[in-house]
Amino acid sequence: MNDRPGSAAELRPFEITRLDLHKVPGQSALFLDFLREPDKVSSFYPAIDREIADVAEDVLADYTVDRSYLCAMLESFNRGLECGEATLAGIERLRSDRCVAVMTGQQAGLFSGPAYTIYKAVTAIRFADELTKEGIDAVPVFWIASEDHDLEEVSTTSFPDVDGEMPGIRYWAGDDSEGLPVGEVRFGGSIDRQVKEVSDLLSSERAGELLARCYKEGETFSSAFGKLLTQLFGAKGLVFVSPMDPEFRKLAAPLVTAAVERSEEIGEALRRRDSELQQGGYHSQVRVGDDFFPFFLIDENGRRVPLRLQGGDAVRREDTNEQVQLSDLRDRFSKDPTILSPNAIMRPVVQDFVFPNVCYFGGSAEVAYFAQNSVVYEILKRPSVPIRHRASFTILDPKNRRTMLSYSLGFEDVLKGREEVTAGVIAEYLDPETARAFQTTRSKFESLIADLREKLENSEPTLAESLSKRRKKILWHIETLHNKFLKAESFKDEVAARRLAYLFGTVLPAGALQERTVNFLYFYAQYGDRLIDWLIESADTRGDEHTILTF
Numbered sequence: 001m002n003d004r005p006g007s008a009a010e011l012r013p014f015e016i017t018r019l020d021l022h023k024v025p026g027q028s029a030l031f032l033d034f035l036r037e038p039d040k041v042s043s044f045y046p047a048i049d050r051e052i053a054d055v056a057e058d059v060l061a062d063y064t065v066d067r068s069y070l071c072a073m074l075e076s077f078n079r080g081l082e083c084g085e086a087t088l089a090g091i092e093r094l095r096s097d098r099c100v101a102v103m104t105g106q107q108a109g110l111f112s113g114p115a116y117t118i119y120k121a122v123t124a125i126r127f128a129d130e131l132t133k134e135g136i137d138a139v140p141v142f143w144i145a146s147e148d149h150d151l152e153e154v155s156t157t158s159f160p161d162v163d164g165e166m167p168g169i170r171y172w173a174g175d176d177s178e179g180l181p182v183g184e185v186r187f188g189g190s191i192d193r194q195v196k197e198v199s200d201l202l203s204s205e206r207a208g209e210l211l212a213r214c215y216k217e218g219e220t221f222s223s224a225f226g227k228l229l230t231q232l233f234g235a236k237g238l239v240f241v242s243p244m245d246p247e248f249r250k251l252a253a254p255l256v257t258a259a260v261e262r263s264e265e266i267g268e269a270l271r272r273r274d275s276e277l278q279q280g281g282y283h284s285q286v287r288v289g290d291d292f293f294p295f296f297l298i299d300e301n302g303r304r305v306p307l308r309l310q311g312g313d314a315v316r317r318e319d320t321n322e323q324v325q326l327s328d329l330r331d332r333f334s335k336d337p338t339i340l341s342p343n344a345i346m347r348p349v350v351q352d353f354v355f356p357n358v359c360y361f362g363g364s365a366e367v368a369y370f371a372q373n374s375v376v377y378e379i380l381k382r383p384s385v386p387i388r389h390r391a392s393f394t395i396l397d398p399k400n401r402r403t404m405l406s407y408s409l410g411f412e413d414v415l416k417g418r419e420e421v422t423a424g425v426i427a428e429y430l431d432p433e434t435a436r437a438f439q440t441t442r443s444k445f446e447s448l449i450a451d452l453r454e455k456l457e458n459s460e461p462t463l464a465e466s467l468s469k470r471r472k473k474i475l476w477h478i479e480t481l482h483n484k485f486l487k488a489e490s491f492k493d494e495v496a497a498r499r500l501a502y503l504f505g506t507v508l509p510a511g512a513l514q515e516r517t518v519n520f521l522y523f524y525a526q527y528g529d530r531l532i533d534w535l536i537e538s539a540d541t542r543g544d545e546h547t548i549l550t551f
Contacts, residue, residue, distance in 0.1 A: 046378075086237040259380060
């Protein structure tokens with residue numbers, strides 16, 4: 001699908017094409033039905049078809065948080081990230097009782113993590129701007145998941161090298177950091193080595209300066225992440241929030257208290273919803289056991305400890321097995337609202353209590369598990385907020401564009417995988433004669449076997465059955481030989497081998513879209529600040545298409 005109308009395509013140094021997401025492999029059935037058949041999943045997504053204007057009215061009517069307190073907290077936090085005037089102006093707009101938020105968020109990945117993190121921010125900015133132009137004053141807000149404690153996931157990132165290989169770059173935080181929220185894990189002096197490694201790999205002075213400014217000794221994973229995204233989106237008015245901010249915890253306290261009191265009811269509702277999803281033919285999204293409790297305890301050492309519900313009136317610490325009465329936990333929380341941290345199911349509800357949020361942009365996995373947590377909104381009597389799929393991008397650089405033109409490949413061809421594309425390139429361009437010979441051999445063999453089977457079925461049916469088994473073995477041997485031929489042939493033509501290796505290494509690494517692996521700074525180093533503008537301009541806020549930018 002070509003670019004949508006109304007854009008100044010002649011000013012762009014790239015071509016935009018779009019592909020329906022259902023044509024991209026690896027999507028869950030629930031996500032695809034969410035995109036294509038909303039009526040089929042409307043019971044799981046109460047706000048799926050609601051107009052944002054109607055959602056905004058409900059959200060504003062129900063919003064009780066002190067905006068002055070909220071905005072003071074946001075101003076302090078964002079100034080700490082060295083934000084610009086556009087961000088401060090957005091915070092000032094949020095003071096108005098008619099202003100809403102458009103939210104997204106992500107874990108604080110090393111050097112910003114995979115590219116889709118940036119695409120989330122891009123989508124929220126674009127959609128908030130669209131709403132504002134339609135008369136609904138909206139500010140984009142990015143939730144830095146500073147409470148997350150999965151260091152293994154956030155401490156590694158990947159940049160392609162000149163051959164399309166994807167060497168991972170990792171920061172080792174040390175054993176002492178295990179279990180700590182990433183907002184508490186500080187970089188030591190060794191972070192300078194990773195910054196230099198990335199700078200050398202990217203050969204970009206601008207990218208190197210950005211990283212050196214943001215990622216340095218003493219910064220945490222989340223503060224460095226926030227500073228980097230603040231630099232990238234400095235002029236776009238994106239507002240950042242950290243749920244670990246003590247002032248944020250105070251604002252969220254009424255909702256957290258209500259959820260603690262109704263935790264047993266929340267667990268029962270989540271289990272029912274999980275059963276309903278499975279009865280509808282969908283996979284379970286988040287496993288919820290009988291001892292489910294929607295919050296972690298932040299212990300005396302700052303670590304995030306899972307809590308398990310015990311009989312409806314107590315919780316058990318998973319690390320020590322110590323039991324705490326819910327009444328005691330509520331008393332402790334009333335004195336110190338920093339001791340409880342929401343889990344993945346609870347986080348969106350907390351977010352939508354603190355902010356006048358009218359829409360959340362997430363990835364396909366987030367869209368899927370929102371089908372389960374909508375029951376939490378019902379129990380806590382919160383307005384259900386729609387979730388939309390973030391904009392999804394693949395960036396094709398000139399080198400890959402030339403490769404695809406040379407071999408008459410479209411993006412959908414690439415999605416078929418390296419093995420099938422390589423076979424096609426060999427058949428069409430490198431050794432078509434031998435490729436045709438394999439195909440002819442298979443066809444003739446199948447024809448001869450079919451004739452023989454027909455005769456045997458009339459005279460000796462048991463031999464016909466034996467023939468079917470032998471047919472599979474013979475075809476397997478032919479296919480094995482064919483694959484060995486393809487491998488040998490691809491290595492024989494070094495130019496084609498290198499071009500295809502780079503294509504699949506940078507466009508479909510490990511068989512998945514590049515946005516899930518490749519760090520955004522790889523593209524930023526090539527195209528600079530203009531790339532942010534191009535992405536915002538090209539973002540699909542409907543979320544049902546994959547956008548390919550071909551430079």
